[in-house]
Amino acid sequence: MEHAPEPRVSVICPTYNRSRAILDTLASVTAQTVTDWEMLVVSDGSTDDTDDWVRHGARTDPRIRLLRTERHGHPSGPRNTALAEARGEFVAYLDHDDQWRADHLEVVLSLLEGGAELAATGFELRDPRGTLRAASQPYEMCWHPEFQVLGVVFEPSRVAHRRGLAERVGGWRAGAGLEDWDLWLRMTDAGARFTTVADRTTVLLDDSGTRRHRIPARHRLPLAVFDDPRAARSMLELLRSGRDAAAYRTAQLADTEEWLARLVADERFTRPLGWQGDPAAEIARARRSAPDLWPDLLVVRWGERYAVAQPLRCSTAEHAERVTSLVRRSQPRLFALLDAAAAECARTAGNLTGAGRR
Template sequence: MSRAPRFSVICPTYNRSRALVATLDSVRAQSFPDWELLVVSDGSTDDTDAWVRAAAAEDPRVRLVRAPRHGHPSGPRMIGLGEARGEFAAYLDHDDTWRADHLRVLLTAFETGADLVATGCERRNAAGERTSRSDLLEVVWHPEIQLLGPMFEPSRVAHRRPLAEEAGGWRAGDGLEDWDLWLRMADRGLRFTTVYERTAFLLDDSGTRRHRTVRRHRMPLAVHDDARRAHAALLRLRGGAHDEEFRRAYVADTVEWYARMAQTPEFALPLDRRDDLRREIELRARRAGELWPDLVVVPDRGRFLLAQLLWCPTAEHARRVAELSARVQPRQLALVAETAAREPERVHG
């Protein structure tokens, strides 16, 4: 058997056909050449496998792994890990691509002793137009940040190969299986090392699985006795009159939280950037957009909850998010409760 490569690149795919070629070519173009690419075809019924075989005929580092249909990328990723021989496992979704130095950037981070590495990214629509880029706060890491929000799409991440299976492996679910795995790894004491450089290019499209994730869990923020008052509170929060108060509360809470995390050994700034985090937090607070897009009113045992929808994959995760939010967002949550409790303004004739 030939010597094991440094990287095993795992790419789950299903009926991607010729569009997969751009993804395969972005791996074949890597400036660091010591890799194997395992394309795990999840029961594809079109000509996807033929395109992979064509690439493998040109480059023996590419290998097709045929799998029975799972209908979810976790199963194919686990099959890929089982076939992998590399020191490090890197992931690439079949509608994403990499910059030519992606693996070299990852390797540089691993050579510092890292167990898990995540890079920055650029998001593009189906026409190839940039829709967003990761900012500094997206590559600042701490277990608490990992707990509160979904971080690091698979195409941005690599790890020492055995670590995923030791944490229980990839699990199927409604979505955000990456967040679930990274959180379980963090719970085992593993830490992310991050890189600001945007070396992964991700498809940003409403048809992707991340946009279709069902949010089954919620965090109650206020309770009302009747639906009218609950909906009136929701409209007050979304009306914009209190946006400046909320932005100030966000900045104050977040600056305090990051300062506290920065005193712990788990806190990780990206290897290639050391900017002022307060400035980044203030910039994020000023971004345009609705402040409360995920608030809903739901009936609950004769009352009506004003609640925040959560992306969490499990009820236990949602419980942990609620507990941590109470500690790190006190001003914001108090302002929500205060605003929700105000009586609707009456119009006098």
């Protein structure tokens, strides 16, 4: 009896209580121009009829397989379950509320079979009614290990990699933070590099109800740290007032231009294949148009002290420390201004304390 050939790529799709809507995601895979795939849909203890709809899809196309796990409440466990079952040479991820353009697998497999370890594509962001909200730009597909430290960079539905790469760095990890940011960073630390294209082959759902919008920010990037909570509140009010916003913006842009020039000259810097634009100029232009340097500042306890800080949705304290260190190294002019403002606020708080004691 002949055995079916091994699939070239395993598509991993964790799901929970998606019901009939999962059929749209399945359809975007069955419509792929590449046909030698398997799709592992992992139901994370769904309590509705999601499993029945997946079974319906599997009866229509036997390349679809339903796997069921006990409830994890997090997609990392289901993804690891699927990795253990995957038979393809390559692995691609698809979240249950996202969809692919028909040539998505063709595009990522061309990168992987051309020697890439990790592949990522561009995206469209659409709301539940299908209205286009945003779309990736070519400069956003540039990559460098320092970009990977600082930001999420690529959502799972846009990424594919060689089988075994995730397991070699410990697999998907649950926790408080963005698990894809965590895994791509561990892959990067192990020496893996992204190859990217500007093609928008993925449609991501833009919906405030999705899990990504509910992930808490458990870690912080401190901009200034104080002994006196009044000094911290004064610094927060100063930054929110916009008094020195122009100076901060000028310093940040000068720092960013120098930082990007260094990264672009690094052999590890990746630009999307076929794109001949100027990444430093494009990224700097995007920074200049950003509406606010610090939209989410807050005052938090910092050990026995108090910090004015930005929330970070990374998974570990060690990662947050790396972000903080890299931001300070790459933004020296900006932090010189912040340090001067912090010293001013600390002096003011000290004078108020002294006045209160007289």
